Amino acid sequence: MILSEEISSVRAFTLSAGAAVVKWHSAYSDMLYQVYINGRFAGVTIEPAQRQLIVPIPLSQKTAVRVEVFAVEPEYADVDFSDEINSEQNQTGRAKIEFPRTDNLPSGGSVDYYLDDDKLNSRPIKIQPESADKGGFGLSCFGRSDFGYDGSAAIGFGKGNFGFGGFGFDADMLRWQSGQMQTGNYKFGIKVTDSSGNMTETVETEEIIIIPPAEPAGGIKVKSFDKQNGKLVFQTA
Numbered sequence: 001m002i003l004s005e006e007i008s009s010v011r012a013f014t015l016s017a018g019a020a021v022v023k024w025h026s027a028y029s030d031m032l033y034q035v036y037i038n039g040r041f042a043g044v045t046i047e048p049a050q051r052q053l054i055v056p057i058p059l060s061q062k063t064a065v066r067v068e069v070f071a072v073e074p075e076y077a078d079v080d081f082s083d084e085i086n087s088e089q090n091q092t093g094r095a096k097i098e099f100p101r102t103d104n105l106p107s108g109g110s111v112d113y114y115l116d117d118d119k120l121n122s123r124p125i126k127i128q129p130e131s132a133d134k135g136g137f138g139l140s141c142f143g144r145s146d147f148g149y150d151g152s153a154a155i156g157f158g159k160g161n162f163g164f165g166g167f168g169f170d171a172d173m174l175r176w177q178s179g180q181m182q183t184g185n186y187k188f189g190i191k192v193t194d195s196s197g198n199m200t201e202t203v204e205t206e207e208i209i210i211i212p213p214a215e216p217a218g219g220i221k222v223k224s225f226d227k228q229n230g231k232l233v234f235q236t237a
Contacts, residue, residue, distance in 0.1 A: 002034070002070040002081050012067045018059055023052040024069045031071035034081070038066050041080040064213045093212030095178040097188060097205060101127060105174075108195035113176055114202065115188055120178060124193065127174065181210050 006027035012020045022035050033045045035055050042055040057065055068085065097113065110124035178188075189202040223235040 001076050001079075002072050002084065003028070003031070004068070004070050007033075007069050007071060010067060010069050012057075012065070014057070015054065018056055019054060020057045020067075021052055021054050022067055022069065026051060026069075026071060028071045032074050032077045034070050034072055034077070036066075036068045036070070036082065036085060039068075039082055039085060041082055044072075044077045066213065093180045093210060095181065095186060095188060095208050095210060096175070097177075097190070098173045098175040099190075101174050105192060106194035110193050111174060111176075112191045112193070113178075113188055114191065115186065120188075121176070125174075125176065127192070180212065183211055185209055 007024055009025040010022065011024070012022045014020050024033070026033070028048070030048055032048060033050065033053070035042045035044070035053050037055060037057055043053050045053055070081070070085070072079070072081075105127050107128045109127050111127060112124060113120045186208050188205045188208070190205070191202055192200045219236050220234050221236075223233045225231075226233055
């Protein structure tokens with residue numbers, strides 16, 4: 001549903017603290033365009049001829065900002081495709097682990113994340129941090145419990161974008177993100193502890209490739225202008 005093959009010359013220009021204008025070229029004539037910053041949905045154009053968009057950007061200057069532009073059919077313009085564009089190679093320098101919070105997990109228990117034998121979270125992460133309505137279809141006593149809008153707190157009603165969000169317990173996820181990590185291939189371990197202190201065996205994740213983002217260049221000055229090639233020549237301070 002999202003395309004990028006015919007999009008080129010993506011450029012970003014800082015406007016002020018926290019904002020930038022993104023410009024690009026495209027061979028598509030009947031599509032709208034979505035801009036993603038560091039893998040997150042940042043904005044969408046309003047008509048097919050538009051080739052620039054002002055979007056928010058991170059304030060930190062310590063790491064590079066990843067800017068991506070994708071073409072989408074107009075009916076999908078407001079759908080967030082962040083999960084689809086995330087590649088297997090993690091280029092944020094952080095590992096993200098998620099899995100469904102199903103009834104197979106002890107509701108009063110907790111989860112811990114490990115790398116080798118080192119626990120990565122400083123305190124246990126509650127499986128169910130607060131009470132949640134798992135029903136909504138008259139499940140306690142059919143015809144007597146919440147239904148329709150009265151049961152709208154129930155998980156898994158295609159939340160996010162109707163028809164595109166998860167459904168059932170697949171929409172209720174446990175998510176954890178590591179701190180900044182070095183380049184490498186990692187496998188993480190997960191242990192679940194119930195309310196009585198009983199701990200499961202370690203469940204290992206698939207291998208995750210982590211690539212930290214490049215740091216922005218600093219101390220660069222314009223040395224000269226190459227008239228023949230129409231380019232600036234830079235030098236480091």
